[in-house]
Amino acid sequence: MRFFRRTAQIIVAMLALLSLVACALHFTNSTAEPLPPKDAGTHRVATHNVHYIWLNRATGAWSVGDWQARAPAMDAAFKVIDADIVAFQEMESFAGGNSDRVNLARSYLLENNPDYAAAAVGDWRDFPSTQPIFYRTDRYRLVDQGWFFFSDTPDVIYSRTFDGSFPAFASWARFATRADGTEFVVMNVHYEYKSASNRLQSAALTAERIAPFRAAGLPVLLLGDLNARTGSETMGVLEGAGLAFLDVDGATYHFDRGINLFGAIDHIGLSGGAAARAGPFTLQRKFAGDWPSDHYPVVADIALPE
DSSP, X not given: OHHHHHHHXXXXXXXXXXXXXXXXXHHHTOOOOOOOOOOTTSEEEEEEEOOXXXXXXXXXXXXXXXXXHHHHHHHHHHHHHTOSEEEEESXXXXXXXXXXXXXXXXXXXXXXXXXXXXXXXXXXXXXXXXSOEEEETTTEEEEEEEEEESSSSTTXXXXXXXXXXXXXXXXXXXXXXXXXXXXXXXXXXXXXXXXXXXXXXXXXXXXXXXXXXXXXXXXXXXXXXXXXXXXXXXXXXXXXXXXXXXOOOSOSBXXXXXXXXXXXXXXXXXXXXXXXXXXXXXXXXXXXXXXXXXXXXXXXXXXXXX
């Protein structure tokens, strides 16, 4: 009896310690910094992983019913950010296979924000369209767009990752400003969360693919969910390719509960003379009374080289 009592006491003590550690981590990785007005003369960019929707589920987590409840929050977040360019990850209505004929989140946001268009989209049989890049049509003209998969066969659409896990890819768009024709590239990435090897090989492939843009003198803005924290080897590979990452404050993934246990995994990297004038800002808050997704948006005001 004494043994069981002692064991119970140890378990309670360990749970209490874990709770204290979790509270300390949450406090450390939380930020209440408000999003200021857009810095004049800059380009406000954002990245936001919005989690896929299970198209064949009516209720439950990430179902169609859940999306319908979250939709106002996602639109409210989009409007609060007030960005010129937003790179989305996991903007997918998944029903099995690769079809993108129905994309609830993308259609909803475009319908409710007519000043924007989506780049890095097309016929799903030729262009993977679940990582769109929204942009203000009055500020930019789309020059070109493309994609590549984090795979040994990167130009084969929907090819699996280096270790055979689910397909993951980068989308990109080349824009020209309407004001003076300055061109730049937005690279939108989402690296796999389980495999460090996949992340490293994906980063190396990304570095290879941005090299021609940099050689042509084009600024590259890399936005996305790297599933890697500041100081990681993954980010080091990209830094070695000429990208400078902004210091994102606090957690960007929150377990869909507002729980901030570790540092940012969503990032903004710049090259070619592009520089941050304000931010980055991590919007750790609900919108319209709900969480838009299990990631927070990350925002920064960027100046392009003259």
